[in-house]
Amino acid sequence: MDLAPYLLLALLEGMVQASVLMLTALGLSLVFGVMRVVNVAHGQFFMLGAVGAWLCAQAIPGPPAIGFAVALIAAPLAVGAIAWAADRAILRRIGYDPEGTIVSTIGLLYILQQSALIGFGPDARAVDPPFSHTLRTPWFGYSSYKLFIVAVAIALVAALWLILRRTRLGLIMRATQFDRETAQNFGIRVDRVYSAVFAVGAMLAAAGGVLVVPNQQAHYLMGTDPLLLSFVVVIVGGLGSLPGTIAAAVLIGLSDGLLSVFFSPTLAAIASTLLVALVLIFRPQGLFGRAAA
Amino acid sequence: MTRMQVEGLEARYGRAQVLHGVSLSLRGGEVLCLMGRNGAGKTTTLRSVMGTLRPTGGRITLDGRDLTGLPAAEIPRAGIAHVPQGRRLFSDLTVRENLALGLMTRGADTAVQEAALDLFPVLRDRLSQRAGTLSGGEQSMLAMARAICVGPRVLLLDEPTEGLMPSAVATVRAAIARLRADGVAVLLVEQRVEAVLEVGDRVAFMEHGRIRADHPIAEVRADPGLLKRYVGLSV
Numbered sequence A: 001m002d003l004a005p006y007l008l009l010a011l012l013e014g015m016v017q018a019s020v021l022m023l024t025a026l027g028l029s030l031v032f033g034v035m036r037v038v039n040v041a042h043g044q045f046f047m048l049g050a051v052g053a054w055l056c057a058q059a060i061p062g063p064p065a066i067g068f069a070v071a072l073i074a075a076p077l078a079v080g081a082i083a084w085a086a087d088r089a090i091l092r093r094i095g096y097d098p099e100g101t102i103v104s105t106i107g108l109l110y111i112l113q114q115s116a117l118i119g120f121g122p123d124a125r126a127v128d129p130p131f132s133h134t135l136r137t138p139w140f141g142y143s144s145y146k147l148f149i150v151a152v153a154i155a156l157v158a159a160l161w162l163i164l165r166r167t168r169l170g171l172i173m174r175a176t177q178f179d180r181e182t183a184q185n186f187g188i189r190v191d192r193v194y195s196a197v198f199a200v201g202a203m204l205a206a207a208g209g210v211l212v213v214p215n216q217q218a219h220y221l222m223g224t225d226p227l228l229l230s231f232v233v234v235i236v237g238g239l240g241s242l243p244g245t246i247a248a249a250v251l252i253g254l255s256d257g258l259l260s261v262f263f264s265p266t267l268a269a270i271a272s273t274l275l276v277a278l279v280l281i282f283r284p285q286g287l288f289g290r291a292a293a
Numbered sequence B: 001m002t003r004m005q006v007e008g009l010e011a012r013y014g015r016a017q018v019l020h021g022v023s024l025s026l027r028g029g030e031v032l033c034l035m036g037r038n039g040a041g042k043t044t045t046l047r048s049v050m051g052t053l054r055p056t057g058g059r060i061t062l063d064g065r066d067l068t069g070l071p072a073a074e075i076p077r078a079g080i081a082h083v084p085q086g087r088r089l090f091s092d093l094t095v096r097e098n099l100a101l102g103l104m105t106r107g108a109d110t111a112v113q114e115a116a117l118d119l120f121p122v123l124r125d126r127l128s129q130r131a132g133t134l135s136g137g138e139q140s141m142l143a144m145a146r147a148i149c150v151g152p153r154v155l156l157l158d159e160p161t162e163g164l165m166p167s168a169v170a171t172v173r174a175a176i177a178r179l180r181a182d183g184v185a186v187l188l189v190e191q192r193v194e195a196v197l198e199v200g201d202r203v204a205f206m207e208h209g210r211i212r213a214d215h216p217i218a219e220v221r222a223d224p225g226l227l228k229r230y231v232g233l234s235v
């Protein structure tokens, strides 16, 4: 048997997985890094992005590409607005208390999930890909849309990177992450930074949701797996470390793709769980994180 | 004219009250030294003025404007800057970024930054270096420069020369003298008597969360018993 075609397919599938995972996990990591909030509702923002993409596809007539392009911008913005409101209405009121935020984001998870069930219904719904061109390899055809997912994810991560490293807003976020008290002493309004970070984190997940819908269908329960995998990535990559999160997403996405193609998805799930356990035991700061001082 | 007035400031950590009515007044172009034994409440006083710790009583005014109870982020906008104990630089960020954070309240006013760098020229060669990798002396200078970037009318300094070699100490003191000449009001927490005698105009002695005495520097020089009584030192 010739392995090369399988290997190529597995790598491609792994890259697509890794790209979406990278977006979701970066959102979770950013929120944890800056706000020290473990956002259990994060997967719901992913789900809302997917549902938003479906709504756009329904509402906008004409070729699917138009509805999709609108969704890619409008859905994350809408989800960001929801997250912003949730931060003001809930998290700020409890003073970002670590345990309190876990409990209240669990509550938020159910509110968002059940709202989706009521508004969107229990069925999985498909959205047409914006284009359905197939790339030919000598062995199999591959959807060019899947490669588009990878490209958009890379572009979004690059944009996030530039914002964090090159803009005033990014400087403010990094300073707040490093030492919120001193940041305030230099005039940074930390509460506004938190609202913005929570919204940006949710927008990253929502963008991931929009991107997977043409591949995977929208469903009100679809937020659970991305949340769990994001936690895996964030733990393996090191809490709050963006480069670590990116590296871990690629590592886990690829190994997931390889194991799923060559063995079974169950083995892939077992492997990532095992990896988390090993990391927690031998390197609790994450593979790429720095040890706590 | 009085620049900053602190009246009856009270503060607590949890249930432990640490400040029991601290009163201070500070004029422009004056260096007021705050002395007292470890744990007297000097750092707590500065943190309360900055709004980092919410005072439970008392009043703070700057040029007649009541700042009591403002959110911490508004205090630098009102014109008060802080060099905290232990410096608290953003050590993962570069020197340039630390200075940019100092400028946060004033847009990109590079003239202030230039003036700050003129006081500490060594920082100019290290703008792209991570603050955490600077030497101790350079870190102190950066903490001062960052606060100067705020363009303060009042500067709160909490042991800015702690753990420094004499040459770095001299640079920091020269900067304090310069700010004083420019009309900035400086509240300096300092343990070293010779530093107090060199740069101070007045000394306030603090004990158990209260100001016990407040004397012009000449009186402190003339009466060594003061230092002995409040900080257990002889000159």
Ligand SMILES: Nc1ncnc2c1ncn2[C@@H]1O[C@H](COP(=O)(O)OP(=O)(O)OP(=O)(O)O)[C@@H](O)[C@H]1O
Binding pocket: B013, B018, B036, B037, B038, B039, B040, B041, B042, B043, B044, B045, B085
């Ligand atoms: N974060 C805190 N939580 C609880 N108690 C604190 C805290 N910070 C300071 N204290 C207590 O408040 C009192 C005053 O401390 P503060 O740091 O203001 O003293 P200080 O005069 O600056 O001392 P030093 O000369 O050692 O810097 C001390 O008894 C200290 O133990």
Ligand SMILES: [Mg+2]
Binding pocket: B042, B043, B044, B085, B158
């Ligand atoms: Mg102190």
